[in-house]
Amino acid sequence: MPRAKTVVPHAPAQLVDRPALRGVLDARSSGGEQGPVVLVSAPAGYGKTATVAGWVRARDDVDTAWVTLDTADREEASFWSSVLAALHACPGPHRPVPDPADAAALRALVVEALDELPAPVCLVLDDVHEILGHPAVEGLRALVRHPLRRLVLVLCTRVDPPLGLDRLRLDGRLGELRAADLRFSTDEAAALLDLERIDLPPDRVATLVARTEGWPAALRLAALSLRTAPDPTAFVRDFAGDDRSVADYLVDEVLTRLSEREYRVLVATSVRRVVAVDAAVALTDDPGAGDVLAELAAGGGMLTPLDRHGRLFHTHELLRSHILTRLRRRDPEHLAELHRRASAWCEEDGDPVGALEHSTAAGDRSATAALLRRRTADLLARGEFEVLNGTLGTWPAEPRLDLLRAVVDLETGRLDAADRALRTAGASGDETLRRVVEARRAAVHGRPAEGVAAARGIDPDAIPGAALRGIAHATRGTALATVDPARARRECERALEIADRHGFPYLALQAESTLGIARTSEGDPVAMTRSAHAVVERAARHGWVESPWAIAALAILAAADLRRARPARAREHATRALQADAARFPALLLLVSTVLGAAEHDLGDTLDGWRRIRHARMSGDPSALDEHLLALTALHEQETALALGHAAEAHEAVRAVAHRLAGSPDLAFLEARGAWVTARDPGARRLLAPALDDARPPVLLPVLVEAPLLDAEIALTRGERATARRRVRTALERADRLGVTRPLHHLAPPVRLLLAEHAGSFGRVDALVREALALPAAAAAPEPTALTDRERAVLEMLPTQRTAVEIADDLAVSVNTVKTHVRAIYAKLQVDSRRHAVTEARRRGLFDVAR
Secondary structure (H helix, E strand, C coil), X not given: CCHHHHCCCCCCCCCCCCHHHHHHHHHHCCCHHHCCEEEEECCCCCCHHHHHHHHHHCCCCCEEEXXXXXXXXXXXXXXXXXXXXXXXXXXXXXCCCCCCCCHHHHHHHHHHHXXXXXXXXXXXXXXXXXXXXXXXXXHHHHHHHCCCCCEEEEEEECCCCCCCHHHHHHCCCEXXXXXXXXXXXXXXXXXXXXXXXXXXXXXXXXXXXXXXXXXXXXXXXXXXXXXXXXXXXXXXXXXXXXXXXXXHHHHHHCHHHCCHHHHHHHHHHCCCCEEEHHHHHHHHCCCCHHHHHHHHHHCCCCEEECCCCCCEEEECHHHHHHHHHHHHHHCHHHXXXXXXHHHHHHHHCCCHHHHXXXXXXXXXXXXXXXXXXXXXXXXXXXXXXXXXXXXXHHCCCCHHXXXXXXXXXXXXCCHHHHHHHHHHHCCCCCHHHHHHHHXXXXXXXCCHHHHHHHHCCCCHHHCCCHHHHHXXXXXXXXXXXXXXXXXXXXXXXXXXXXXHHHCCHHHHHHHHHHHHHHXXXXXXXXXXXXXXXXXXHHHHHHCCCCXXXXXXXXXXXXXXXXXXXXXXXXXXXHHHHHHXXXXXXXXXXXXXXXXXXXXXXXXXCHHHHHHHHHHHXXXXXXXXXXXHHHHHHHHHHHHHHHHHCCHHHHHHHHHCCCCCCCCCHHHHHHHHHHHHHHHCCCCHHHHXXXXXXXXXXXXXXXXXXXXXXXXXXXXXXXXXXXXXHHHHHHHHHHHHHHCCCHHHHCCCHHHHHHHHHHCCCCHHHHHHHHHHHCCCHHHCCCCCCCCCHHHHHHHHHHHHCCCHHHHXXXXXXXXXXXXXXXXXXXXXXXXXXXXXXXXXXXXXXXCCXXX
16 A cells, blocks of 8 residues: 555645644644544545644644545445554554455454554544545445544545534534635635745735635635736736636536536536526526536535525636637627526516626626616615626617616716716607606715706605606605705605615615605704614615715715814714715715814814815806805805915805805804904904894804804994804803814804803703813813905015015015015914015915915
């Protein structure tokens, strides 16, 4: 007998140490006097032998007898001879070997030798699959049937042996190590690549592990190819079952071992990522296809059963991609026919996604068009945009499908494509569906008037089909969310009922997101944030984090955090929205940028915050935007500009929205704040009056708090302390009721001093007073530093080193006027020299151009 059959295999080159697996084997081989059996069962290439050999080498306290079985061991006598030869390498009494052809005598001798072992022995039988179906299995059963006191039996195999495994489990004698245990983790794959001196970024390593499903053999083959790959990143991206080394391995170790029937069933079912038994029968016309799949799964064919009843199976992705590549190259017609069959089965099984995927893969444009006509609305309500986008090149030119395609484009941020689809649909087609598209388009662009006009023409109850009816209700809700929030809530609740009844999760996402917007308009911060959190969680669960509804929910959460003076959390939510590519949706981009800029201001980065808000406003078209969004942008752009001393820019921010906010309390507050901060104009109080009048509510909730605080500041400068105190109390009560506490974190020093003097006298809102007074001095609003236009002109000349006389000549004013302006600049910037003035002005971003 070759000695190599009974020797523990040497460790392969570049072996990845896997101590966790050794620990698992230790635990699963501890059976005491019960004669434990450890089954290490997995398809080819999962490192069974290397894993067990590494475990054996690490155990100094237990002797090991190793047998690598092969075709020569298929007779029972030869099997016992190999086992006996391995045992002779272990300490203990060695009896004379009987006739090697006498199986019964050999069996008795082995059993006696094992029973008389002076110390525990581990017997490893490797490649057990080589003897299955042959007489040697009887010898294996004899070893397993009766526990032997000092023996641990380890069986390495590609196929589960017929040894009564369930009985062993019940007796507590069976420990198992399967393919799922042997798969490489990302860290182990990275260790393998390190041993091969291959430098691959962590995300590429993760991709490689996902492509190989952690199959150790494929990872080793990939590592060998990566040694010479000119572009490792591209190699990982394209790595599949058609890689030459992987293909050869699959053919040699898997495919050539299959019977003709097994091969036919495996090929046919490879068109499905997960194949059901019924689908296998439909694809193969073989009533016993399910039994074949079960046999392949049990026989190391790289199939995995996904349920306890053996009705669903998963084929390893590399094997599947290899088979599909061979079909595409050698028999494309057969592959197309398999996809057609799979599409028909999916349609009958109620799986429109699968039906459409297979129909598209088959190149059957007629069947694809028929599916799109029947199923597009359902797929939209389910959020199946990947499959819909994958079929866009095959959509027939029909008005109704053009309109549905426009909805797909709007949901995925392809606004130009949506406009083209809307134009292609022309004036024909479903008028109600057209209005749905127009209303959704208006929402994406932030044009509420257009949305409301379109929504008025939508009658959801007249629309056939639950999916499209639910979409219509949600669309009406979106259009009415800011102008008629109560009606919007009712529409969204109808949409949610339809979504829950018919299983439309994406429709539910839109309805819940719109509910958050409506509750924002109604001033219900608790319900608003609850809806927004539900949307974010649902989007993450389904992979819709880049949908406009998920981004809108993040923007709502960011705005709520900003109002509650939680700028760090506001920044986090707004940043997540930008990372989800909010730039695809103009209105959302402006909202997110505004909130993020204000949060940056609150966190001490006023210059970048102002620049962010200003850039977002000037990059879009505000002419038709929602008044709430316009007012919010103006509120924070003016605030940050004033904090930087940019009086002209602050005035411009208000002027840009004045015509849209004319007559509103919001515009009154903005104009009053600008006049007061830049010039201490007493007329600011007259401008502020409409914002203090309860006759018309402002568009923005913060104005309800900020307006009385501004009036309190003005009143204090006029000595009207009673009025100031009354205004502060009003602001505190509103802040408490509305959850708008941010203005209390930016109090002007005189108002802050008033709060300190009267702390403890404000009743139930004293907690807000204590919160505001607990802020560090730096967090309170500084004295205004806004420069006049003439002071800004003088400031721009200071870095030039020109004298006061030269500056006066350039500006056509007297030298004394220049000196007066310089003193004012020093005072506002709190500096005492020209050099320090230039330095401080640069720090605050007061120069239009870096000098």
